[in-house]
Amino acid sequence: MKSFLELVKFQSVDSMSKQYLPQFYTMLEQQVGIALDDTKQYLLESRLMPIAQQKGLPDVYALIKLLTQSPLGSLHWQVFEALTTNETSFFRDKHVFEALRTSILPELIEHRKKDRTLRIWSSACSAGQEVYSLAMMLREDFPMLHDWTIYLQATDISELVLAKAKSGIYSSMEAHRGLNDHFLHKYFESIEKGAFQIKPSIRQMVNFSHHNLVGDWPFYPKFDLILLRNVLIYFKQDAKDKVLSKMQQHLNGGDSVLILGAAESIYLNDLYKLVALDKISYYKSNTLIKV
Numbered sequence: 001m002k003s004f005l006e007l008v009k010f011q012s013v014d015s016m017s018k019q020y021l022p023q024f025y026t027m028l029e030q031q032v033g034i035a036l037d038d039t040k041q042y043l044l045e046s047r048l049m050p051i052a053q054q055k056g057l058p059d060v061y062a063l064i065k066l067l068t069q070s071p072l073g074s075l076h077w078q079v080f081e082a083l084t085t086n087e088t089s090f091f092r093d094k095h096v097f098e099a100l101r102t103s104i105l106p107e108l109i110e111h112r113k114k115d116r117t118l119r120i121w122s123s124a125c126s127a128g129q130e131v132y133s134l135a136m137m138l139r140e141d142f143p144m145l146h147d148w149t150i151y152l153q154a155t156d157i158s159e160l161v162l163a164k165a166k167s168g169i170y171s172s173m174e175a176h177r178g179l180n181d182h183f184l185h186k187y188f189e190s191i192e193k194g195a196f197q198i199k200p201s202i203r204q205m206v207n208f209s210h211h212n213l214v215g216d217w218p219f220y221p222k223f224d225l226i227l228l229r230n231v232l233i234y235f236k237q238d239a240k241d242k243v244l245s246k247m248q249q250h251l252n253g254g255d256s257v258l259i260l261g262a263a264e265s266i267y268l269n270d271l272y273k274l275v276a277l278d279k280i281s282y283y284k285s286n287t288l289i290k291v
């Protein structure tokens, strides 16, 4: 058992090493949007320990001190990236894809039949399963689009997941999360070690690029459909509001659609109106902003 003096010493070293946490949380929130606090220290420790070790530092708190005392650079971005959660799967939330197939896409296609162009953005796309699910669905269920211009943009802050998304290579376990045999056999090739690679014909449909939702927004065209799922859940309200307000300006008029994650919603916000379907809800722009 520790003596009282040892305990006091231990506690003061411990609190000293953690004194940079609030500054680090602010930095993370400003640069990435992700809101962390002391209740998530386990996450900090498990995700950042490998980086601290790699840098020869005694623990993650020494790493955090280093980050708060040095100008923003590649180590910061390596750490920020390690703190993103990249959980995803093919056809994640089947009700959303069912609604896209039976209701949202048919309506959009009807509205865009004069231009014969459809622009879709999977924002915070992680390793690409979401946008590839959409691409496969367009091929599978909407053959009438074969001579349309289909623009599929997919973006994420993490270069690691973007590299994986571009490769289109998934382990057997990843491929079997959400894909049935029909899709697996029709749109994937079996490669070494039981892994699967999505066929070039689907891969070529998607344009992947880096984009930080709380950074500068590059020029994008307006989109008919935006998926922004399971990322705002990690942001504080203020950051959420800013992203949602920018997103509204990227919708192609009042009939375009924004879909959030199942656990996410927009409230007290007059930029959007909620459209409730049987099993899901989504958003349309509340003001006509078509230019």
Ligand SMILES: C[S@@+](CC[C@H](N)C(=O)[O-])C[C@H]1O[C@@H](n2cnc3c(N)ncnc32)[C@H](O)[C@@H]1O
Binding pocket: 031, 032, 033, 034, 084, 085, 086, 087, 088, 089, 092, 123, 124, 125, 126, 127, 130, 155, 156, 157, 158, 161, 211, 212, 213, 214, 228, 229, 230, 231, 261
């Ligand atoms: C849980 S995944 C969601 C993937 C997919 N949208 C889905 O619902 O399955 C969240 C993704 O958001 C990305 N992300 C986190 N902060 C971001 C930011 N500031 N800008 C862009 N992407 C961000 C992460 O890198 C991660 O890949």
